[in-house]
Amino acid sequence: METVIWLPFFIAAFGFMVDLAMIFNGQAKVLRVLQDVNREYSVGNIASTADTEKQVLAELSKMEIWPSAASTTQVAGNIRSTVVIPTRQLTITHFFGAFASLEVDVTADMTVEYFEG
Numbered sequence: 001m002e003t004v005i006w007l008p009f010f011i012a013a014f015g016f017m018v019d020l021a022m023i024f025n026g027q028a029k030v031l032r033v034l035q036d037v038n039r040e041y042s043v044g045n046i047a048s049t050a051d052t053e054k055q056v057l058a059e060l061s062k063m064e065i066w067p068s069a070a071s072t073t074q075v076a077g078n079i080r081s082t083v084v085i086p087t088r089q090l091t092i093t094h095f096f097g098a099f100a101s102l103e104v105d106v107t108a109d110m111t112v113e114y115f116e117g
Helices: 002-042 047-063
Strands: 069-075 079-086 103-111
Touching: 002 047, 002 079, 002 103, 047 069, 047 079
Parallel strands: none
Antiparallel strands: 069 079, 079 103
16 A cells, blocks of 8 residues: 555656756766867867857757757867756656756866967
């Protein structure tokens, strides 16, 4: 009898853990994309910050992740790319309304290694 009472709580807790794990997994995937594309820009394989942003968006679209914001800047020899992703794109169960209103900010920095001249 107690099982009938506790089962929904266990299912909800399991769903929460799955959604949380998927958010962290999505964050790790996006971070890897940012690091790879920043590296390509830092060694001169990508020409500009605008091209870097386009490449980031292209790579993320392959993973079916569409950020609400993406930016790349270069200041004093450092490249910084930032992507903002709504968590509702990363969750599976969509049981928890708190996840629907949150966003994940992922930022990667890289030192420029390629200098023209």
